[in-house]
Structures are given as structure tokens and as C-alpha cells.
Amino acid sequence: MNVYSSVCKEAGELPGYQELALKNRNAVLRESNVSPPESKPTKDIVDQESDDSIADEDDHIVIDPSFSFEFSGGALQAKINSAWNFSQVKSSFETNNQSNSKFSTLDEKIEKKRNENKIPNLEDEDVDVVDGNVESESEETSAADEANKIEQNGSDGQELSSDEDISDEEELAEADNDLEDTVRDKKAAEFFAPEQEIIEEQVETFTEMRLSRPILKGVAGLGFVKPTPIQANTIPLAMKGTDICGAAVTGSGKTAAFIIPILERLLFRPKDVATTRVLVLVPTRELGAQCHSVASNLGKFTDIQFSLCVGGLSTKVQELELRKRPDVVIATPGRLIDHIHNSPSFNLDSIEILIIDEADRILDDGFAAELNEIIRNCPKGRQTMLFSATMTDNVDDLIKLSLNRPVRLFVNSSTALTSRLTQEFIRIRSSKEQHKSAILASLCSRTYKTECIVFFKSKADAHMMKLVFGLLGIKAAELHGNLNQLERLEALESFRDRKVDFLLATDLASRGLDIAGIRTVINYDMPTNYSLYVHRVGRTARAGQAGRAVSLVTEQDRKVLKLAVKNAGAQSHIKNRVIPSSVILKFQKKIQDLKEKVKEISKEEYEEKVFKKTEMEINKGLNSIKHQDEILSRPKKEWFQSQDEKLQQKELGVRNHGASKKEKNNEEDSKNKLKRSPLDGLSRKKKRQRSQFLEEEKEQLKSQKFSVRSAKTSTKPKKVKQFADKINSKPSNGQSTRKKKSGSRFDAEVKGKRR
Numbered sequence: 001m002n003v004y005s006s007v008c009k010e011a012g013e014l015p016g017y018q019e020l021a022l023k024n025r026n027a028v029l030r031e032s033n034v035s036p037p038e039s040k041p042t043k044d045i046v047d048q049e050s051d052d053s054i055a056d057e058d059d060h061i062v063i064d065p066s067f068s069f070e071f072s073g074g075a076l077q078a079k080i081n082s083a084w085n086f087s088q089v090k091s092s093f094e095t096n097n098q099s100n101s102k103f104s105t106l107d108e109k110i111e112k113k114r115n116e117n118k119i120p121n122l123e124d125e126d127v128d129v130v131d132g133n134v135e136s137e138s139e140e141t142s143a144a145d146e147a148n149k150i151e152q153n154g155s156d157g158q159e160l161s162s163d164e165d166i167s168d169e170e171e172l173a174e175a176d177n178d179l180e181d182t183v184r185d186k187k188a189a190e191f192f193a194p195e196q197e198i199i200e201e202q203v204e205t206f207t208e209m210r211l212s213r214p215i216l217k218g219v220a221g222l223g224f225v226k227p228t229p230i231q232a233n234t235i236p237l238a239m240k241g242t243d244i245c246g247a248a249v250t251g252s253g254k255t256a257a258f259i260i261p262i263l264e265r266l267l268f269r270p271k272d273v274a275t276t277r278v279l280v281l282v283p284t285r286e287l288g289a290q291c292h293s294v295a296s297n298l299g300k301f302t303d304i305q306f307s308l309c310v311g312g313l314s315t316k317v318q319e320l321e322l323r324k325r326p327d328v329v330i331a332t333p334g335r336l337i338d339h340i341h342n343s344p345s346f347n348l349d350s351i352e353i354l355i356i357d358e359a360d361r362i363l364d365d366g367f368a369a370e371l372n373e374i375i376r377n378c379p380k381g382r383q384t385m386l387f388s389a390t391m392t393d394n395v396d397d398l399i400k401l402s403l404n405r406p407v408r409l410f411v412n413s414s415t416a417l418t419s420r421l422t423q424e425f426i427r428i429r430s431s432k433e434q435h436k437s438a439i440l441a442s443l444c445s446r447t448y449k450t451e452c453i454v455f456f457k458s459k460a461d462a463h464m465m466k467l468v469f470g471l472l473g474i475k476a477a478e479l480h481g482n483l484n485q486l487e488r489l490e491a492l493e494s495f496r497d498r499k500v501d502f503l504l505a506t507d508l509a510s511r512g513l514d515i516a517g518i519r520t521v522i523n524y525d526m527p528t529n530y531s532l533y534v535h536r537v538g539r540t541a542r543a544g545q546a547g548r549a550v551s552l553v554t555e556q557d558r559k560v561l562k563l564a565v566k567n568a569g570a571q572s573h574i575k576n577r578v579i580p581s582s583v584i585l586k587f588q589k590k591i592q593d594l595k596e597k598v599k600e601i602s603k604e605e606y607e608e609k610v611f612k613k614t615e616m617e618i619n620k621g622l623n624s625i626k627h628q629d630e631i632l633s634r635p636k637k638e639w640f641q642s643q644d645e646k647l648q649q650k651e652l653g654v655r656n657h658g659a660s661k662k663e664k665n666n667e668e669d670s671k672n673k674l675k676r677s678p679l680d681g682l683s684r685k686k687k688r689q690r691s692q693f694l695e696e697e698k699e700q701l702k703s704q705k706f707s708v709r710s711a712k713t714s715t716k717p718k719k720v721k722q723f724a725d726k727i728n729s730k731p732s733n734g735q736s737t738r739k740k741k742s743g744s745r746f747d748a749e750v751k752g753k754r755r
């Protein structure tokens with residue numbers, strides 16, 4: 001039975017629903033170039049056996065009706081199509097892009113160099129191929145062996161001797177953190193709604209949620225049958241107007257969790273005067289475009305109007321759109337503020353619902369000034385909903401949003417990763433960091449050959465690797481802030497449509513992007529904090545699919561590595577991979593041989609850039625002469641921040657990007673440890689005694705609190721969070737992370753969780 005049959009069965013009682021489902025099915029099949037089956041009497045559709053063959057043919061739109069979500073993984077056991085396309089957004093660029101046509105594209109430049117120099121494709125050569133899906137035992141064993149060898153020959157000796165100090169520091173940090181937690185718990189109890197306000201039962205189907213028919217049609221059109229846990233918990237509460245802080249693992253359907261209830265509420269809006277009632281804030285333009293596309297698809301059968309208001313698109317076009325007062329505006333903070341200040345008829349006075357997606361990122365220092373300005377402009381009585389996979393529940397962060405007793409819907413622990421994710425780590429010793437590009441090239445040509453995102457810390461590295469990959473004959477697109485918006489969207493689409501095998505990206509692509517079927521995420525550079533790691537690796541293993549994250553780990557990245565291993569679920573797989581040095585050397589030589597060609601292409605690009613800039617300046621000058629009167633008569637644009645302020649804030653954002661307050665505090669703490677520690681000046685023995693005392697005191701407090709809580713909970717009905725936690729709870733592996741282990745620390749850290 002395919003998705004439409006299941007939907008029809010679920011919605012069987014709704015009059016006329018079967019006809020709608022039939023039309024809908026045919027529309028989706030047409031879009032997917034699958035001919036709809038011959039028209040049959042409506043009743044037959046429900047049990048049509050022949051539909052199964054269509055299901056087999058087109059796995060983009062058909063899901064296994066027996067799918068279910070795992071709380072631990074938050075994942076679907078079904079394949080489903082990504083619900084976005086950017087054609088609508090891209091059409092607004094077509095007029096601006098003509099001057100580019102006189103230059104060759106980067107791919108053409110690369111191809112020209114390859115042809116001139118007769119560079120062979122990697123496939124044509126005799127490279128020893130390792131099956132990417134099957135973990136090679138020999139590779140794993142040799143990883144451990146190699147690490148042990150390094151230990152024995154003393155190169156890591158210093159590192160081991162510092163173990164003692166590190167565990168002391170860890171103990172103290174833990175004691176500090178525990179105290180902080182107690183204070184935090186108290187604040188949270190006052191700030192958040194009491195837990196009994198959380199819905200008590202899981203909702204099994206969308207129809208049970210009493211959604212209106214046009215919304216159910218939109219939901220069915222995307223192939224959704226059963227709500228995911230975050231949807232089941234969020235939708236009914238959000239429809240009541242409750243403020244929500246929602247967290248669930250990456251790829252678990254948070255977008256629909258907030259879009260569906262707003263659509264349902266908007267269906268019943270007064271329609272006499274067009275009014276913008278809903279504002280969705282997202283941190284990146286791509287995420288905005290994706291969210292706009294998902295919302296438009298879900299609201300396809302309603303008269304609700306959506307507008308996308310993000311940087312990189314024409315301000316003029318947006319201004320005209322905003323003047324029509326669309327019901328829902330999806331915006332990035334900077335562009336939204338630009339409109340608040342400079343589009344005469346636009347303001348946020350009528351906003352009734354504010355949604356902040358990737359809220360922890362937007363609450364981050366990088367967006368602080370902009371967020372304050374937006375909140376200041378929104379009415380106080382609005383409903384506010386915040387979502388992220390790594391949602392903060394730090395009250396200090398949330399207070400500035402003036403939430404009204406929000407309900408916490410943490411469907412999983414905020415650091416959990418889906419159990420379908422395999423994490424692999426490759427140790428890069430400090431003396432070998434210059435081999436990273438060779439390691440990446442070998443991984444991408446021997447092991448993970450398709451559907452793979454590679455994350456870099458800088459735009460320059462991503463671009464350089466695009467040139468190297470191109471010259472090696474590996475099909476890749478780049479995605480970072482040095483590209484214009486059209487190029488960014490095209491890169492995403494060509495990767496989604498499998499025109500290229502690799503997406504070489506900066507953290508621009510780390511949050512929210514939903515591209516179906518990504519098999520592997522490679523961290524060429526490990527992210528600077530664990531939250532960011534969660535978001536990056538969350539681009540794979542989404543919606544029930546399995547996936548793999550491969551990280552190149554240098555000595556500086558040990559902190560994030562440790563957190564990744566510590567937070568991996570009991571069932572998740574952690575592996576240590578080593579690439580034979582002969583292979584690395586081979587690729588190192590290949591890359592070395594391409595160095596000159598890379599330089600030549602870069603020079604060509606630079607000259608082109610200078611030419612374009614000059615041309616643009618000339619055109620600008622000519623225009624200002626031609627339209628002088630009109631330009632002078634325009635009202636002066638008001639900038640919310642000066643260029644310097646913007647830059648400062650951006651740098652702050654980049655530095656802290658994605659770091660939770662606690663992580664940032666921990667980083668600060670460890671920097672200022674000596675200055676700020678209350679145990680400063682004590683001998684090591686005394687420090688131990690003191691922290692043991694603190695530990696005991698904390699334990700006592702905890703157990704008291706626990707008894708009070710369990711007494712209370714025994715009299716209360718079951719709560720969502722408890723239910724999720726119970727399912728999430730993993731058996732302790734009984735292994736202390738502080739125990740000394742044989743082998744290298746890296747090896748031990750990775751192996752710590754390998755079962």
C-alpha cells in the first residue's frame with residue numbers, strides 16, 4: 001500500500017477526501033514523471049495492489065507505510081522527498097545576471113586546464129578502491145596499531161604525562177558545572193510553564209489533530225502520514241497559542257512542526273484587511289528559501305500568502321511584496337530590519353506569532369543587536385515559538401524574548417544524535433596537518449564517492465578544494481559566502497539533483513538544510529564547538545535514513561571529539577579510520593602536480609573579478625549621472641548598524657557560532673580557570689578534598705530534589721519529556737571516561753564508546 005492509500009484510510013471518514021487524495025496523487029506522480037495509474041473508482045484506490053509497483057519505481061515520493069520514529073534517533077524509517085525547490089526564488093535573479101555570460105564559468109575554466117594538460121580522471125587510474133559502505137577491519141586495526149606505535153616511540157609522551165592535571169581540571173569543572181546546574185534548574189522552574197501543561201498523549205495521525213482539510217491535503221502532498229514526535233507534541237499546543245521552546249534531533253521534522261499549526265490558525269483569520277500576522281526568523285538565506293518552499297507546499301491548498309525576505313534578493317521586489325501584507329513573512333534578521341527601517345509601509349505591529357528557527361544560533365551574540373531590535377518592534381502579546389536541534393533552555397538567553405511561560409518540548413536530549421549515524425574519526429597528527437587535502441581527496445575518490453558534504457572552516461579552503469577536485473575530475477560544487485545568492489542556490493540544487501557528487505561548504509550549510517539522501521558528511525576541519533558538530537553531521541542520517549560522519553581530528557579538536565564520543569547513543573557506531581600512508585603520499589603527489597594549474601585558474605579568476613568590479617563601478621557612475629534627479633529625491637536609507645558595528649558583530653558570531661552558553665562559559669572558564677577558581681591556591685590534595693566535599697553536597701541536594709520530584713510525579717499524569725527521556729535513556733556502559741587506558745588518548749577517546 002502506498003502513502004496515498006494510507007492517507008485515504010486514515011482520512012476515510014472525511015467526506016470527499018478520497019477524491020482529493022486521488023487528484024493529489026496524480027498531481028505528485030505527474031511532477032515526478034511517473035504516469036498515474038488508470039483511473040479507477042475512488043473506493044478501489046484504498047486497496048489498490050497495483051499501486052505497490054509505482055511505489056517501487058519511485059522511491060522519491062513513496063514512503064513505507066509502516067515507518068515509525070525512534071525517539072533516540074528521532075528518525076523516520078521511510079524515504080521521503082525534500083520538500084523544497086528554489087525556482088520561484090531564483091527567477092528574481094535572471095535579469096541581474098547578464099554580465100556574467102561573457103565570462104567562462106569556473107567549471108569551464110577547470111575543464112579547459114584539464115584538457116590542455118591532459119589530466120586523467122581518477123577513475124581511469126589504477127587506484128585501489130575500498131568499499132565505502134563496508135568498514136574495512138584491516139583499516140581499523142591498523143588505526144589502533146599505528147596509534148600505539150606513536151605512543152611507543154614517544155611522540156605523544158608529553159601528552160600522557162599531563163593526564164593527571166587534566167583530570168583534576170575536569171573534576172573542578174564538573175563541580176562548578178553542577179553548582180551552575182542547580183541555580184539554572186531553579187530559574188527554569190520559575191520561567192517555564194509547569195510540566196503538567198505539556199500534552200499527555202502521543203498523537204498517532206495528522207487526522208487525529210483535527211487539522212482542516214486543506215492542511216491535511218498539503219501534508220499528504222508531501223507524503224507525510226504519521227506525525228513525528230516533535231510534530232505530535234508541538235502542533236496541538238501551538239494551535240492553542242502557547243509559547244514553546246522545542247528541541248528534537250536534526251532531520252526530525254521541526255519545520256512542519258511549526259508551519260502546520262500556523263497554517264491552521266491562519267485559515268480562520270479575518271480576511272477583510274490583508275495583514276502580516278506571522279514572522280519566521282531563520283539565520284541563513286538558504287534556510288529561508290527552504291522554509292519558504294516547505295511552507296508554500298504545505299499551504300498549497302489554502303489562500304495563505306507567504307513572502308521571503310532575505311539578503312541577496314532584490315530589496316525593491318521584496319518591498320513591493322511586503323506592501324501587499326502577506327500573511328507569513330520568512331526572514332533573515334538583517335534584511336528584515338532593513339525593511340523595518342526603510343520600507344515606509346512595513347512594520348511588525350500586526351505580528352501575532354513569532355517563530356525563531358535555529359533559535360540558539362539567533363540567540364547567539366552574532367545576532368544580538370538585530371534580535372533586540374526585532375523583538376522591540378514586535379507586539380508584546382504575540383505567541384513565540386523557538387526551535388533547534390540544540391535548543392538552549394538557558395533562561396538568561398530566553399528572557400530577552402519576553403516569552404509567556406513557555407512550554408519546554410525537548411523530545412530528545414539536546415545533544416543527542418540519531419542512532420542511525422555512524423561516526424568515524426581520522427587522527428591527524430600535528431606533523432601531518434599538511435596532508436589533510438591528500439587525505440580528503442583519497443577519501444572522496446576511494447571511499448565516499450557520492451552524496452557527500454564536506455565542511456571547511458574557511459571560504460578560501462572550500463574554494464581551493466573545488467579547484468583541486470575539479471582538476472582531479474571529481475564533480476563538486478562549492479557553497480560559501482563568497483558566492484552570490486544565485487550561485488549559492490544553484491550549488492545547492494545541483495548537489496540535490498545529483499549533478500555533482502560533493503558539496504564543499506562552510507558553516508553556511510551546517511544548519512537546517514534538508515537534502516534527501518546525503519550519505520556522508522566529512523569535517524575537513526572539525527567545528528569549533530559541539531553544537532555545530534551536531535548540526536553539521538545532522539545533514540546526513542535524516543528522516544529515517546542511515547548516514548556517516550567522518551571527521552579529520554587534529555590535536556586542537558580533542559575537546560569536540562570527546563564530546564562527540566561522550567554523547568553518542570549506546571547503539572551508535574564510532575569508528576577510528578586510518579588511511580595507509582602509501583595512499584596519502586600518492587594523493588599528495590597528485591595535488592602537488594596540480595599546484596601550477598590551480599595558481600593559473602586563481603589568477604584568471606582574480607583578473608575576471610577586477611574586470612567585473614571596474615565594469616560595475618563604471619555602470620554605477622553612468623547610472624548616477626543618468627538618474628541623478630531621481631536618486632537625489634529618494635529618502636536617505638537608514639542603516640541599523642554601521643559597517644564597523646556589523647563587522648564586529650559578525651566576527652563575534654563566527655567566533656561563537658552555535659556554541660551553547662554552557663559551552664561558551666566552559667571555554668571561558670577554562671581560559672580563566674586560574675583567576676576565577678574558588679579553589680585557587682589550594683594544594684592538589686586539598687583541592688581534591690574540597691571538590692569531593694562539593695560533590696557530596698551536590699549529590700545530597702540532588703537526591704533530596706529527586707525524592708521531592710518523584711513524590712510529586714507519582715501523583716501526576718505522564719509527561720511528554722519524561723516519556724521521551726525514558727525511551728532515550730541508554731544503558732550505562734559502566735566505563736569511567738577518566739580511567740587511564742592503554743594506547744593513545746585519541747584512540748582511547750574514539751574507542752571509549754566502541755562496543
Ligand SMILES: Nc1ncnc2c1ncn2[C@@H]1O[C@H](COP(=O)(O)OP(=O)(O)OP(=O)(O)O)[C@@H](O)[C@H]1O
Pocket residue numbers: 076080081082083222223224225226227228231248249250251252253254255256388389511512513514516538539542543
Ligand atoms: N511527518 C513526517 N513524515 C514523513 N517525513 C517527514 C515528516 N515531517 C518531516 N518530514 C521530512 O523529514 C525531513 C526533515 O525535516 P526538517 O528539515 O523539518 O527537519 P528538522 O528537524 O528541521 O532538521 P534540522 O534540525 O536539521 O533543521 C524533511 O525531508 C521532511 O520532508
